[in-house]
Amino acid sequence: MKNFFTTLSNIWKIEDLRVRITNTLLFLLIYRVGCVVVLPGVDPASLNTHAKEGLLGLLNMFAGGAFSHASIFALGVMPYISASIVVQLLGIAVPYFAKLQKEGESGQNKINQWTRYLTIAITALQAIGYLKSQITGDARLIADPVFTILNVFVLTSGTLFVMWLGERITDKGIGNGISLIIMVGIIAQLPGAVATEFLTRTGGQGGLVTFVVELVALIAVVMFTILIVQGTRKIAVQYAKRIVGNKQYGGVRQYIPLKVNAAGVMPIIFAQALMFIPAYIPSLFPSIAANPTVMALANYNSWPHNLLFAVLIILFTYFYTAITVNPNQMADDMKKNGGFVPGVKPGMATANFIDDIISKITLPGSIALAIIAVIPALASMIGVTPIFARFFGGTSLIILVGVILDTLQQIESHLLMRHYDGLMKTGRIKGRSSAPAVTGTNPVI
Known part of the structure; x- marks a missing residue:
């Protein structure tokens, strides 16, 4: 303290x-x-x-x-x-x-x-x-x-x-202003959600012990989300030595951090946009409103809905990673700056090597993202009030974790520049932008 x-x-x-x-x-x-x-x-x-x-x-x-x-x-x-x-x-x-x-x-x-x-x-x-x-x-x-x-x-x-x-x-x-505004909007709903859940549990539906278990589960989900947001796979890059005048440049080993979840929250947003279509089908086609498949897909707490939702998130994670991370440009930039991956030829071989690693780490990242996205529905299925269940995962939790980490990282950078201690004894805080970004432009969130 x-x-x-x-x-x-x-x-x-x-x-x-x-x-x-x-x-x-x-x-x-x-x-x-x-x-x-x-x-x-x-x-x-x-x-x-x-x-x-x-x-x-x-x-x-x-x-x-x-x-x-x-x-x-x-x-x-x-x-x-x-x-x-x-x-x-x-x-x-x-x-x-x-x-x-x-x-x-x-x-x-x-x-x-x-x-x-x-x-x-x-x-x-x-x-x-x-x-x-x-x-x-x-x-x-x-x-x-x-x-x-x-x-x-x-x-x-x-x-x-x-x-x-x-x-x-x-x-x-x-910090990033737009992201902070979204974060504040989300946090503003948290006290009311916690109070509603507390009153529901202490009013006879589960008791105080159940409420405490839910809080512990929420903390565990937050920790898991932090791991996914911060997870990276580092690729060693060696830079050739260059002599300019009396000074030597290069000759050092650096790392390219490839994020496990390079797509961020975008796959969930895209998947949610598609999953809202079944909810509007009954209003457009009343004749099939009673169809069991349509009813199951339109129900946010049903297993078919969440299974399809998870599959879409995995597919969109691969799609969005492919359009935002460009291995060819990364390989070209390394080659122009005299860098190479040890044991891999510069140029196309390096691009294929990076692309292979991205494909491998995207699978566990996409599965983890899908799990985080469906946790709120699973929480609702076991009796958590809908407004409180939203904080157990999904878009809101990923945005909260990412924005808070980025803001704390900026504060820590100001402290370290003035030779003060950082915010943590065990190491520096790593936000979403703590490492050099991969090729591509990401939305503000």
Whole structure:
């Protein structure tokens, strides 16, 4: 405990770090205040604020509850995340965007500009759908079309403002701003979820012992997720010696860290998008609504649904790893810098060697990711309340673990630069970006 307070004191002594942390907390406070500001022309008492399920529940969690309370930040940063993913995929399919990705800072600025334009379009479309589906009946105090036009503008402005807050956190604060905003939205739901589960268990469904066992299980799942997020396979790279003037360069051995889960949370997001299709089939085709297969696939807590979900995650992990990790470019970069893998010829042989290792480590990584993704459903099956079960895995837990590790790593870097001790005695904290990234562009989450 003494070392903990000493570390906090050291953090506070570093002026730049103190200012950045303060700025981050103030920006996040502004975001949380905005999450309780209701849209104009909406009666909060008439809203259906019960816990959402499926995609709506996921969106509500990412928005910190703003989605179900018709806040001006109801759509959060999800339209921006969607736009970032689309632009990233365009970089693979469209030569113009692929060229921009290789143009350095100027190209990245143009990509960011396209992402913002696409965010506005996606937000406007989602705002119309949100107003039509979530705010109906007595909740509307203003008649259409004024209500829809006004609130589409407000929701779009709210998302752009949240984007601006995220950029300010990244520039003036600590950590990735967009990721921190998502993390805060998720954490905001945790106290209520724990309280609901505690009251449910102590009210006669399992007792206090069951609640304690659930907390221990949650800690175990978090530890397992940390292992998957941080897991890497290091490839030794030897650099040839070069004599420039009177100085010698190279001649050292370094390592390329290949992540066990290079795809991050994206396979779960893609798989979830496809798994929502069976839920909409009954509304589109009422004649097959009673089909047992359709009903099983539409049930988030059924074994067929979760088995298909796990298979899709494994497939998307291979797909997303293949499009974000480029062994050929990694081999070319090594060759240009005079590096080689001991025992492997430079060029195509090195690319094949790296590709073979990526294929081998992606399988256990994808299986582990699938296990983490289906744990919330398994927890619901054994009686855990749905809102608390969401924290046992899935997208939310992976985002929480990754963002917290990245933020702590940045804080530790500030401490070590000023010759203070790090946050841990046993070694440095390794976040998702603690090692040189493999070739590819990853979304903010």
